[in-house]
Amino acid sequence: MKNAVYLKNVSFSFSERPVLEDVNLTIKRGDFASIVGPNGGGKTTFLKLLLGLQKPDSGEILVLGRKPAKSRFRVGYMPQHANLDMQFPVTVMDVVLMGRLGRSLGGRYSKKDREAAAKALSEVEMSGSANHMFRELSGGQRQRVLIARALCCEPELLLLDEPTSNVDPEMEEAFLNILTELNQRMTILMASHDLGFVSQVVKSVICINRRVVIHPTSEINGAIIKDIYGGDFRMVRHDHRCSEKGHRHD
Amino acid sequence: MTTVAVKKVIVMIEFITALSDPDNEFLRLALYIGALASLAFGIIGTYVVTRRISYLAGAIAHCVFGGIGAGIYLQTVVGLKWFDPIYGAVASAILAAVIIGMVSLYAEQREDTVIGALWAVGMAAGLLFMDMTPGYFDISSYLFGDILLLTERDVWMVAVLDAVILVLSIYFYNTLLAICFDDEFAKLRGIPAGAFFILLLCLTALTVVLLVRMVGIIMVIALLTLPAAVAGHFSKRLWQMMILAVFFCMAFTWSGLAVSYTYNLSSGPTIIAIAGTMYITVLIISRNWKKKRR
Numbered sequence: 079m080k081n082a083v084y085l086k087n088v089s090f091s092f093s094e095r096p097v098l099e100d101v102n103l104t105i106k107r108g109d110f111a112s113i114v115g116p117n118g119g120g121k122t123t124f125l126k127l128l129l130g131l132q133k134p135d136s137g138e139i140l141v142l143g144r145k146p147a148k149s150r151f152r153v154g155y156m157p158q159h160a161n162l163d164m165q166f167p168v169t170v171m172d173v174v175l176m177g178r179l180g181r182s183l184g185g186r187y188s189k190k191d192r193e194a195a196a197k198a199l200s201e202v203e204m205s206g207s208a209n210h211m212f213r214e215l216s217g218g219q220r221q222r223v224l225i226a227r228a229l230c231c232e233p234e235l236l237l238l239d240e241p242t243s244n245v246d247p248e249m250e251e252a253f254l255n256i257l258t259e260l261n262q263r264m265t266i267l268m269a270s271h272d273l274g275f276v277s278q279v280v281k282s283v284i285c286i287n288r289r290v291v292i293h294p295t296s297e298i299n300g301a302i303i304k305d306i307y308g309g310d311f312r313m314v315r316h317d318h319r320c321s322e323k324g325h326r327h328d
Numbered sequence: 329m330t331t332v333a334v335k336k337v338i339v340m341i342e343f344i345t346a347l348s349d350p351d352n353e354f355l356r357l358a359l360y361i362g363a364l365a366s367l368a369f370g371i372i373g374t375y376v377v378t379r380r381i382s383y384l385a386g387a388i389a390h391c392v393f394g395g396i397g398a399g400i401y402l403q404t405v406v407g408l409k410w411f412d413p414i415y416g417a418v419a420s421a422i423l424a425a426v427i428i429g430m431v432s433l434y435a436e437q438r439e440d441t442v443i444g445a446l447w448a449v450g451m452a453a454g455l456l457f458m459d460m461t462p463g464y465f466d467i468s469s470y471l472f473g474d475i476l477l478l479t480e481r482d483v484w485m486v487a488v489l490d491a492v493i494l495v496l497s498i499y500f501y502n503t504l505l506a507i508c509f510d511d512e513f514a515k516l517r518g519i520p521a522g523a524f525f526i527l528l529l530c531l532t533a534l535t536v537v538l539l540v541r542m543v544g545i546i547m548v549i550a551l552l553t554l555p556a557a558v559a560g561h562f563s564k565r566l567w568q569m570m571i572l573a574v575f576f577c578m579a580f581t582w583s584g585l586a587v588s589y590t591y592n593l594s595s596g597p598t599i600i601a602i603a604g605t606m607y608i609t610v611l612i613i614s615r616n617w618k619k620k621r622r
Binding site: 129131150151153155157162163165166167168169172173175176177179180184185186187211227231 | 378380499500501502503505506508509510512513514515516517518519560563564565566568569
């Protein structure tokens with residue numbers, strides 16, 4: 079069973095408004111795929127279908143070889159943090175530990191759970207902030223804490239919704255390294271509206287705007303972008319390696 | 329000492345003497361119930377504020393009025409002598425909590441309209457039942473609270489409610505925390521988030537019902553949310569917020585009772601006025617403080 083995600087003839091609509099139409103798609107295990115497309119094009123909905131939080135109107139979805147709701151425990155999910163209450167009195171550790179819920183009745187955390195949470199925090203390089211308040215972090219730090227929470231679930235498939243929004247440009251590179259590292263042991267699927275960021279590390283690109291098209295990253299060019307976003311765009315080359323040491327002239 | 333301070337001390341002494349007067353049994357009862365109620369209010373209020381469901385709690389409180397009306401009707405007109413209006417109030421509060429919870433979970437849009445409708449229909453039903461029942465009812469004691477109506481039975485009922493809330497909120501602390509912070513994620517961890525949400529609304533409903541007599545249907549929501557909202561400004565963790573909310577709630581009710589007794593004012597509105605003033609003050613101070621730190 080090599081497929082992490084398998085969709086056959088999947089359609090989904092929100093009260094009569096079609097969001098996804100006749101989607102056929104497979105994502106192999108070990109892939110690092112990015113979902114791109116305009117806002118409102120169905121990226122978040124696509125992730126929620128994979129999590130079983132939304133049910134398709136028709137078609138079949140398999141995640142890690144099983145129905146989405148049955149695979150939940152093997153999937154880590156990072157939602158857009160803008161949807162969370164920023165006044166909430168919780169520490170970083172409190173948030174990360176939520177990834178260990180559902181392992182015991184009543185939700186007590188064991189020593190093992192705390193160790194797993196500390197390990198996840200160190201993987202996203204946030205160990206020093208374990209006792210800081212979640213509401214006092216920067217946008218990029220919050221993203222990393224939410225990724226740690228997803229890692230705490232010990233997932234085989236990691237779903238990230240807009241992990242690059244609110245990340246400072248200087249932090250982006252470090253952030254990419256973390257994701258590339260994680261990709262060694264799990265499949266990663268992330269939604270992003272930032273195409274430039276994507277092509278640096280991602281192995282394949284899934285374009286969603288009601289319909290779904292997959293491209294290997296090397297293929298991305300102006301014609302494809304026009305096709306996805308439905309308008310003329312100027313392409314800006316956006317290599318991250320033209321700074322300081324990594325500057326190449328060939 | 330300034331004259332104002334001297335006056336304050338005299339007022340306090342008068343209040344304490346009044347407390348020990350055997351004729352003032354109702355005042356002692358109100359203080360006991362105020363203290364016990366603060367535990368329920370502080371814990372449930374924290375959940376209501378962090379889960380952002382004070383509007384739902386408001387609707388539940390107003391549906392309670394329908395239950396009280398139905399209770400009075402059943403007792404007087406139908407002749408069920410054993411049917412105390414409090415049974416009607418509990419039944420209608422739980423029913424309203426379940427309906428409102430379902431609407432909130434499954435109605436994809438227009439949730440606020442449905443809940444607003446339940447809010448008003450609950451009130452209307454209560455008034456209609458009272459119209460159909462012969463005799464005079466002091467509606468204002470239900471709407472605005474009346475500590476003279478408190479009995480020793482209330483002390484026991486609030487104590488039992490406290491015990492239930494304490495046990496559940498300690499046992500399910502982590503789960504409820506996750507549900508209030510991010511219920512979608514909680515669901516993905518296999519937690520029946522919908523069921524816990526309805527449980528939370530039912531506990532809110534019971535808290536509201538048992539304390540309606542103290543501050544009334546209209547103001548009970550303020551006493552549920554204001555102490556927790558004040559506490560939220562000083563808390564780093566959810567449990568700290570609960571403990572502080574219990575403390576603030578007790579401070580508001582006791583000082584409210586003292587002021588209302590001393591100046592011969594209604595107790596409910598006095599308590600709420602003090603809580604509201606504190607909340608606004610804390611809001612303004614913390615805003616200015618944050619600006620200074622930048």
